[in-house]
Structures are given as C-alpha cells and as structure tokens.
Amino acid sequence: MSDKTYLDWPFFEDRHRRIERELDAWAAANLAGVHEDDVDAACRTLVRKLGGAGWPRYAIGGTAYGAAYEVIDTRVICLVRETLARHSGLADFAFAMQGLGSGAITLFGTEEQKRAYLPRVACGEAIAAFALSEPGAGSDAGALACAARADGDAYVLDGEKTLISNGGIADFYVAFARTGEAEGSRGISAFIVDAATPGFTVAERIEVIAPHPLARLSFKNCRIPRSRLLGVPGGGFKVAMRTLDIFRTSVAAAALGFARRALDEALQRATARTMFKQKLADFQLTQAKLAQMATDLDAAALLTYRAAWLRDQGKTITREAAMAKLTATEAAQTIIDGAVQIWGGLGVVSGQPVEKLYREIRALRIYEGASEVQQLIVARELLRDVAASQARNAASGDSGPAGRRETA
Numbered sequence: 001m002s003d004k005t006y007l008d009w010p011f012f013e014d015r016h017r018r019i020e021r022e023l024d025a026w027a028a029a030n031l032a033g034v035h036e037d038d039v040d041a042a043c044r045t046l047v048r049k050l051g052g053a054g055w056p057r058y059a060i061g062g063t064a065y066g067a068a069y070e071v072i073d074t075r076v077i078c079l080v081r082e083t084l085a086r087h088s089g090l091a092d093f094a095f096a097m098q099g100l101g102s103g104a105i106t107l108f109g110t111e112e113q114k115r116a117y118l119p120r121v122a123c124g125e126a127i128a129a130f131a132l133s134e135p136g137a138g139s140d141a142g143a144l145a146c147a148a149r150a151d152g153d154a155y156v157l158d159g160e161k162t163l164i165s166n167g168g169i170a171d172f173y174v175a176f177a178r179t180g181e182a183e184g185s186r187g188i189s190a191f192i193v194d195a196a197t198p199g200f201t202v203a204e205r206i207e208v209i210a211p212h213p214l215a216r217l218s219f220k221n222c223r224i225p226r227s228r229l230l231g232v233p234g235g236g237f238k239v240a241m242r243t244l245d246i247f248r249t250s251v252a253a254a255a256l257g258f259a260r261r262a263l264d265e266a267l268q269r270a271t272a273r274t275m276f277k278q279k280l281a282d283f284q285l286t287q288a289k290l291a292q293m294a295t296d297l298d299a300a301a302l303l304t305y306r307a308a309w310l311r312d313q314g315k316t317i318t319r320e321a322a323m324a325k326l327t328a329t330e331a332a333q334t335i336i337d338g339a340v341q342i343w344g345g346l347g348v349v350s351g352q353p354v355e356k357l358y359r360e361i362r363a364l365r366i367y368e369g370a371s372e373v374q375q376l377i378v379a380r381e382l383l384r385d386v387a388a389s390q391a392r393n394a395a396s397g398d399s400g401p402a403g404r405r406e407t408a
C-alpha cells in the first residue's frame with residue numbers, strides 16, 4: 001500500500017529499485033511470523049534469516065569477503081533499512097547492527113581481520129556490535145575513559161561501555177579504548193574483541209522502550225592480541241567517525257521507514273473510521289494532518305537520499321548526513337504522533353502498529369548523535385565555510401559581502 005513514487009527519483013538506478021522490490025516481497029513473506037517476546041531469540045532468528053537470504057551482504061564491503069559490492073553502497077543500505085523498518089523495527093535493527101558492528105572492519109581491517117569476520121557477518125553466522133559509548137562519554141565520545149595498555153603481543157583493556165546494542169548476544173564487539181598517544185580524541189584506538197575473551201563480561205542488561213538487546217559491558221584485565229587492533233594506534237576516533245558517517249544516513253532512512261508505515265496506518269484508519277456520519281478522512285482537519293505528514297516525509301526522504309547519493313559519488317557528506325538524520329528522525333517522530341492521534345484510543349493500545357512505532361522512533365533522535373549534535377555539526381560546517389571565504393577575501397584584498405554592506 002505504501003507510496004513508492006520516491007523510487008522514481010534520480011538518486012536511484014534500476015538495481016536499487018529491484019533490490020527494494022525483492023526485499024519488500026521477502027520481508028512480507030518472512031518477517032510476520034517472528035515472535036518478539038524474547039528479543040534475544042528474535043534477534044538471533046532475524047540475523048540468521050537475513051543472512052540466509054543474503055541481505056547483510058549489502059552492509060559490508062569487499063566481494064572477496066562475501067559482500068555484494070566492493071564498496072558499501074549507501075543508497076542500498078538506506079533502501080534496505082527503510083524497507084525493513086516499514087515491516088519490522090527489530091529486523092531493521094538486526095540488519096543495521098551487522099553493518100555498524102562490522103563497518104570498521106570493512107573500512108580499516110587488515111586482510112586477515114576481514115577474512116576472519118566479514119564472511120560470517122554476511123551470512124548471519126556471527127553477530128556484530130559497536131562499543132563506543134560509556135557512562136561518562138556519550139555525545140562527547142572523545143572523552144571516553146576505557147583504557148588499553150600495550151603489554152607484549154597484546155593490549156590489556158580495562159573499563160566500561162554502556163548502552164551497547166547487541167550487548168549480550170554479539171559474537172564480537174568493535175570497541176574503542178584510550179591508548180594515550182595524545183590528549184582527547186587523538187589518543188583512542190579501536191579493537192576487535194571476541195565475546196569469549198577472558199576479562200570481558202556483560203555487566204548488566206538494559207531494558208528500553210522499544211526492546212532490543214542492549215547492555216553495559218565490562219573489561220577487566222582483558223587481553224586482546226595486537227592482531228586485533230583496527231587501524232593505527234591513536235586512530236580509533238577516526239575509525240569510529242568514518243563508520244558512523246555511513247550509518248548516520250541510514251538512521252535517517254530507518255526513520256523514513258517508520259514514518260512511511262505510520263502514514264499508511266493513518267490513511268487506512270482515516271478512510272475506514274466513521275464518525276458524525278462521515279469518514280474521518282472527510283474532515284478537512286484530518287486532510288491537513290495527512291497532507292503535512294506526507295510533505296514532511298518527502299522532504300526528509302529527499303534529504304536522506306541526497307546524502308546517500310552524494311556519498312556514493314565519493315563526496316564527503318558530513319553536513320548532508322547531519323541534515324538528513326536531524327530532519328528525518330524529528331519528522332518521523334511528529335508523523336508517528338499524528339498517526340497515533342488519528343487512531344485515537346486504539347493508537348495507544350499495546351501492540352497496535354502505531355503504538356509500536358511511537359516507541360520505536362524515540363531512540364533514533366538520540367543515538368549516533370542526538371539532534372542537538374547534528375545541529376552543531378551543520379552550524380560548524382556553515383561557519384567554517386564563512387571563515388574560509390572571509391580569509392580568502394582578506395588575502396585578495398576584497399572586504400567581502402559584510403564590508404560591501406558597510407559602504408552601501
């Protein structure tokens with residue numbers, strides 16, 4: 001029932017449309033029967049099912065390691081997330097985490113690391129996780145305190161991570177720890193930590209409003225072979241940011257999927273519900289709501305697929321990805337709230353699709369950079385451009401637009 005006209009936009013090629021069509025049909029046939037009462041079991045099932053059908057091949061890069069393409073195609077990742085999110089939040093989560101948890105290996109891994117992990121991620125045999133956040137370092141990730149000291153042929157990790165998705169069920173974690181080459185973000189390194197490593201424990205499971213596996217992790221005298229260092233010592237923050245660059249845009253796409261489902265549900269209810277001898281959709285107040293929801297959704301989708309398309313052209317998309325995540329997650333929250341309103345009392349009954357969406361969307365405005373962080377990124381990029389332009393004008397003796405205004 002979903003409006004698919006966005007697939008006609010020039011951001012997409014025929015292969016993108018084909019992938020979306022195939023995934024939509026696969027999701028309709030395979031996701032409805034997955035019981036979500038036990039999220040650990042459901043996630044394991046979903047990772048296996050997705051892997052069996054080959055979908056995580058799009059979340060990694062390098063055909064020699066089981067990927068669909070040599071380089072991750074951001075538009076495909078976004079289309080897969082949008083489509084899965086429309087069908088099942090947990091399926092989107094399972095796919096996204098295979099990508100986020102292994103993205104650093106695709107981007108920075110050695111040949112040996114790629115061969116050891118990526119094929120198992122691609123077929124759903126290994127579950128991946130990304131462990132950056134700590135109790136004292138969330139938005140300010142560069143302030144992380146978990147420490148790694150070099151000791152012979154190993155690094156020894158001591159510290160904590162929290163709010164880690166797939167915590168408790170992951171087979172390996174890409175974890176970030178302070179190695180101290182420099183102050184702040186320049187003194188952090190990235191490591192691959194197998195879940196069975198002595199000294200690594202899941203300290204606490206965390207329950208959230210849209211249940212999925214989430215945990216606080218503990219590292220105590222946890223020895224990681226040097227061969228599991230990802231990238232160069234002190235380069236871990238760059239590893240984290242490059243990985244997030246890909247997946248931040250895909251968070252926007254997941255928000256689009258939730259919002260699109262909410263709009264479908266709102267349209268369906270508004271055209272079915274009779275009140276005051278009319279359909280709810282006959283009232284102009286309802287039509288205004290639906291029009292705003294559809295318009296906000298298209299605006300968010302345009303920003304999202306612009307960012308994805310630009311990245312696939314090899315462009316840096318720091319500003320565009322931030323605009324997309326900010327707009328799509330905030331718009332989706334409002335659209336879903338509108339759908340709950342149209343559903344009335346039924347909209348807040350546990351288990352109704354719009355009630356589930358209402359819980360699913362909330363965390364997307366917080367993780368992988370809260371909305372305020374995205375605003376700061378956009379502003380920083382704008383102000384950097386202005387400063388560069390003013391410096392160029394000063395060097396060429398032109399006082400620039402501000403100077404011209406003074407003399408006008």
Ligand SMILES: Cc1cc2nc3c(=O)[nH]c(=O)nc-3n(C[C@H](O)[C@H](O)[C@H](O)COP(=O)(O)OP(=O)(O)OC[C@H]3O[C@@H](n4cnc5c(N)ncnc54)[C@H](O)[C@@H]3O)c2cc1C
Pocket residue numbers: 130131132133135137138139140162163164165166208214363366367368369370371372373376
């Ligand atoms: C469901 C869920 C899953 C997660 N999964 C993972 C994961 O897999 N791996 C991982 O490493 N982390 C994960 N996280 C952690 C997530 O990345 C952090 O929650 C996020 O970075 C925010 O950090 P914080 O919670 O410490 O909030 P804080 O850093 O304390 O920020 C609190 C609030 O302050 C505001 N804020 C932030 N910066 C500014 C600013 N400069 N100016 C004004 N206001 C500001 C924002 O509104 C923000 O929400 C997950 C979180 C959730 C909720």
